Amino acid sequence: MMCGVINVYKPQNVTSNYIVIKIKKLLNTKKVGHTGTLDLLACGVLPICIGNATKISEYLINKDKVYSVKIKFGILTDTYDCEGSIVKRDLEFRLDKNKLLSIIENFVGTQEQVPPNYSALKINGKRAYELARNGIEFKLKARKISIYFIKDIVIDEKNNECSFIVKCSKGTYIRSLCKDIADKMGTYGTMTFLERLESGKFKKDTALDFETIDDDKIKKNLIPIDDVLDYPKIEINDPTAIKLLTNGVSVKNPNYINEIAEGLYLLYVKGSLVGVCERNMLSLSVTKFLNQR
Numbered sequence: 001m002m003c004g005v006i007n008v009y010k011p012q013n014v015t016s017n018y019i020v021i022k023i024k025k026l027l028n029t030k031k032v033g034h035t036g037t038l039d040l041l042a043c044g045v046l047p048i049c050i051g052n053a054t055k056i057s058e059y060l061i062n063k064d065k066v067y068s069v070k071i072k073f074g075i076l077t078d079t080y081d082c083e084g085s086i087v088k089r090d091l092e093f094r095l096d097k098n099k100l101l102s103i104i105e106n107f108v109g110t111q112e113q114v115p116p117n118y119s120a121l122k123i124n125g126k127r128a129y130e131l132a133r134n135g136i137e138f139k140l141k142a143r144k145i146s147i148y149f150i151k152d153i154v155i156d157e158k159n160n161e162c163s164f165i166v167k168c169s170k171g172t173y174i175r176s177l178c179k180d181i182a183d184k185m186g187t188y189g190t191m192t193f194l195e196r197l198e199s200g201k202f203k204k205d206t207a208l209d210f211e212t213i214d215d216d217k218i219k220k221n222l223i224p225i226d227d228v229l230d231y232p233k234i235e236i237n238d239p240t241a242i243k244l245l246t247n248g249v250s251v252k253n254p255n256y257i258n259e260i261a262e263g264l265y266l267l268y269v270k271g272s273l274v275g276v277c278e279r280n281m282l283s284l285s286v287t288k289f290l291n292q293r
Contacts, residue, residue: 002027003051004222005060009207010038010046010196019210023048026215035060035199037120041083044068044196045207050218053225055290059276060228063200064148066167069191071178073160076188078132079118080175084190093187095157103184104150104164107177112142115173145172165197201230225290226266226273234260234277235268241284242269250283257284 008019016037024032033054035047044067049057074093077084115121117132121140131138146169153164166174175191182189197204208221226233236242241251246269251257260279267277267286275289 001031001051002029002219002222003053004049004224005035005053005056005228006048006050006218006221006223007202007207008046008048008210008213009204010043011210012041012043014210015040016046019046020048022210023050023213023218026213027218033057038196039081039083039194041081042194042196044194045199045202045204046196047199047202050222052290053228055288056225056229056276059288060200062170064167064169064198065172065196065200066165066198067174068163068165068193068195068197069174069178070161070163070193071181071189072192073162073182073185073187073189075190076179076182077190080116080173080179081191081194084118088188090187093160093185095155095160095162095185097155097157100155100162100181100185101153103181104153104162106184107181108147108150110144110146113145113173113176113180114142115140116175116179119173143171145169147172147177161192163193167198201228229266229276231264231266231276233266233268235271245269245277245284245286246274248286248289250285252283260284 010016010019016034020032020034024030027050031051031054033049035049035057038044038046047060073095074090075086076088078087117140118129121128123131123138128140148167150164150166153162155162174194178189178191208217236245238256241256244251245267257279262279265277267274272291274291275286277284277286
């Protein structure tokens with residue numbers, strides 16, 4: 001069975017799920033999944049896991065992202081992007097370049113961010129966007145996120161617009177970032193463009209064009225699991241440790257595990273990748289089996 005990850009460029013007005021469905025049909029397999037949804041109007045890098053690589057999607061979702069963004073000031077929609085309905089306008093607002101640059105600079109760092117109500121987060125088992133569409137009032141909790149940099153800032157004072165490139169941690173909503181920047185400016189703001197330039201080690205310049213993708217291109221550009229995950233590799237040779245680990249049992253012998261520093265590793269047995277293992281304070285254990293079991 002084919003196993004690995006491909007880097008696909010998602011165009012605008014195509015859902016992330018549609019890309020998964022097409023690749024499933026091309027490869028005639030059910031084991032295909034993406035590593036984090038891009039909104040319908042967004043475009044950019046969308047890593048796709050195939051075969052047993054679908055088991056590592058959670059590790060890829062957690063990677064940092066880089067986006068190209070554009071904000072329109074003076075307008076707010078219910079979804080915080082141009083796909084939604086306009087709910088507020090500020091016809092008197094005039095963009096002040098120096099003030100905006102100062103405000104943007106203050107967004108770099110670790111902070112609390114409230115996700116948009118139109119999001120896939122769950123509240124009591126239901127998606128937030130479903131509640132929002134049905135007019136049900138609720139409030140999402142703020143979550144800790146990190147903005148590592150905001151650069152290449154272009155400000156269009158005439159049209160009350162600003163574009164920039166931002167690198168952020170997992171769980172960051174760029175729509176909320178745009179709204180929050182506008183709030184600090186004393187006005188409204190809506191995201192009008194979003195392109196994901198990087199997702200972990202996957203970059204735009206190596207992404208496959210979805211419009212021309214076929215099974216041959218997929219096979220030629222398939223990246224093996226151990227090349228995708230950037231964890232150190234360890235080879236286990238001790239027969240007792242092999243038996244325990246491959247049966248899902250932790251190894252706690254201090255004479256053995258003390259040789260291994262704490263952290264995540266790619267575990268190999270007899271040259272074959274078994275899975276992702278974790279060395280914590282007390283033991284070494286497999287957290288995700290990646291071979292056929």
